[in-house]
Amino acid sequence: MKAILIDDESHNLTNLQVLLNTYCPQVEVCALAHSAEQGKIAVNTYSPDLIFLDIQMPEKDGFDFLRSLNFYDFEVIFVTAFDYYAIQAMRFAAVDYLLKPINIKELVEAVNRGFKQHQLKSQSKQVEYLMDWFKVQSQKEEQRIALSTVEETRFAKVSEIIRCESSNNYTTFFLTDSSKLLVSKPIYEYDELLCGYGFIRCHQSHLINKSFIKSWLKEWGDFLLLTNGTQIPISRGKKQLVKEALKM
Template identity: 45%
Template sequence: MTADEAREKIIRLNPDVVFLDIPMPGKNGFDPLKSLHEPSFEVVFVTAYDAYGVMAVKFSALDYLLKPIDINELKATVVKLERSLAMKKQNIRLANLLHTLESRHAGGNTKIALPTQKETYLVPVKDIVRCESSNNYTTFFLTDGSDRLISRPLYEYEELLTPYDFIRCHQSHLVNTLHVTSILNEDSGYLIMNHGAQRVPISKQKKSYVKSRLTL
């Protein structure tokens, strides 16, 4: 298969994953990627030349395999692909759900879905005081004093909530600036939230960023 044929098949089939050889007839495996605008698929390069590994990284390939292909390395690549695709689809579902709910709840009442083991809560974004992470779990603290433990990492929600004036003040904490009442200048600093006088730490690395966002 030529590079041009590979490009045509990619456009027509819209795959999740593309395995590309690097030396190809006429052109090489990098050429189809150069001609595509913001490709959404994962790429694994297959080559007999280790020197191509640097170029594979430059093109943000998920992985590259050296010929002759070792079965254990192939299995490891497949595991990487499964994890990457699952995370990507999860992020898309979250983004789509938030967008859908936003369109249905105009006027400052955007809602976000918080799925727990028993049920999925639809919570107005403005009612979220803060979020706190623990490994791959995130606890949402709400204005009514309740909390929701969600089995998803904090960074997924940071991406969704940042446009609604949430800020990451610490590796483990994301806060809604709507509910920040003051900043306490102890240690590297703390944010005081207006529901239950909750005290949230600010990391040293984020202190300047937090102050600039809060116009202090």
Template identity: 50%
Template sequence: MIRGIIIDDEPNNITNLQRLLEKYCPEVIIVGSSSDPNNGIKLIKDSQPDLVFLDIHMPEKDGFQVLKDLDSYDFEVIFVTAFSQYGIQAIKFSAIDYLLKPIDIEELKKAVAKTSNRLKHKNQNLQLQNLLHHLKESNNNSDHRIAISSLKETRFVYVKNIVRCESENSYTLFFTDEGETIISTVPLYEYDEMLSIYGFIRCHQSHLVNKKYVRSLLKEDGYTLLLYNQNRIPVSRNKKDLVKKALV
């Protein structure tokens, strides 16, 4: 569910957008609306929405000024306007999308889908950050586990048992010392900082290696890490100095 707010100086536009969302984007629940931008700012602060549909051209205060008055905001924004010249400014405000009135249903559905995807990744990032915080707070890391989100389950794996991680498009493959491969739906870069405090080395754009499983650094057509299980992991040219330093 996406909690949404609509701010538009024309009440008819608010009603029309609500009807479109109810029919074509039921995952969006409108928790409030306002035809006055100042009331809209208060509504945003009180409701803490995931998404704000924001009209740009309003007589008292335009949509850009609404965002400026908030100082900072952690919700997604879809600008809605009858005037096409605001597109570049909308981009500068990191809007998820920019819809022209009258609203095209397919464009609305695409914008909501993008919002849903961004919120999903934002939640994953927050979970990882919270986990990282708790891991750093603990002094004894020998029994630390991380949560690996796969398509069907969340696996809890001891960090000390992870040999290496490998990027596979937007997924991450975890290889354990027991020969198991676990597929995570989170990309590799999300694990980079988390695992660096445990001695993992980002030796390549696609590889993260637990240095305790590294047997040697080979020089053969470039550099390669030889692991105790005989796996050979490439070292990118711009990472070789970092790898050498980490292994000393």
């Protein structure tokens, strides 16, 4: 994969280039750009498959850079310091990101995901969706979340998600249209992401949209009965949290 690196700090560019050369031999670094303007020139010159993009840069930041382009026929891995708002947006859009300082294992995993996307040539609209995410925050349009599976990236309304169920580092989403989507991310990421949208972590393996809770069953232990008839266990450690969320 041809890649360009965009960051206003030279030492960050050099460090990332060394890490890629050492641990990610499938990546060929074609250009280093110190600004959004240089990055745009590099995109037009090299037509990269992958872009490592810093968010916080002077004059124009990473999102300004993306807005300046007319196409997104490449994968993007964002590189950022701790910025909760930006990270929340990236999680909703299901794009990859790396926190500074860069962890080698996370770098390799992000590159491998980008490589698979590149091989499948499944150039999704995840970056476009990310840009739209910021617009949605100031509008009344209902929030959507990007759920990436092997076959597709589904943009689902939060209100369409009945529940999430964990299986090791995978999460299955159960939607109101009876579809199930298996996403290769752990449930704790979605717990943090969806807690502000009425979701309750009632068990280590279960995250529930409280809009679909019908009742609390107590006869054979503690379970939440959902409107579709599914019974979800409530762990002992989560009982008080669930009671508070349901105002019991």
